[in-house]
């Protein structure tokens with residue numbers, strides 16, 4: 001990692017319907033009744049939000065519920081909430097955790113991913129390599145442009161029972177072409193995973209290489225092929241899309 005703070009875009013993914021286990025927990029917390037709850041994901045690539053197909057949590061990670069204001073509650077790690085407090089993103093000066101939930105209990109929850117082509121909602125799914133020490137612990141998934149996301153989804157499609165998920169939470173949500181590059185066409189991550197023979201999220205070394213290649217090619221040579229900034233370079237579109245999401249209230253600036 002580089003030195004100095006990393007500036008992320010926090011993406012608010014509103015909960016549309018909880019998984020059965022999460023619903024049970026939420027029902028027991030008076031402070032959560034009548035409020036909008038959002039899983040918040042930290043991303044470095046806001047221009048890819050058109051291609052969101054799901055979001056990922058770590059099954060063993062602990063998440064908290066934290067009030068953002070009177071109406072809205074954020075779900076993220078306690079560590080992220082502490083950072084958010086310092087950045088005046090939460091309702092209180094000190095971290096006030098309203099409830100706790102383990103990642104596996106949120107799997108199967110349906111959330112609204114802003115800008116996604118799947119506006120009826122997408123599912124919360126498990127990822128093995130979600131770090132507790134980075135971002136919010138919630139990762140929004142863009143399999144068209146993120147090799148990690150694509151490889152993880154391939155695992156889930158191949159072994160739904162092993163991962164304790166329903167095939168319907170994954171299979172209908174195909175990768176969406178959103179950015180074109182000279183080298184990899186309009187589905188950069190699938191093309192790179194094929195080229196580097198990546199078959200699983202467990203192929204960590206190849207994934208690190210793929211991540212680097214995807215980022216460079218996408219950022220320096222990519223063109224948007226979907227959405228309001230279609231035809232513009234990724235370099236130009238990135239800040240425009242980010243700004244738009246900040247203004248609409250679908251996103252916020254989050255640093256660490």
Ligand code: A2H
Nearest residue numbers: 042043044045048130131134135137139140141142145146
């Ligand atoms: B990125 P950096 Cl399309 N654990 O968003 C593991 N990965 C995490 C994480 C965590 N706790 N928190 C965030 N991330 C992911 C989009 C994306 C991302 C694309 C392509 C590449 C990419 C959609 N997923 O990241 O170590 C998030 O995934 C590759 C670098 O701080 C976030 O941006 O650089 C990125 O890693 C932040 O990683």
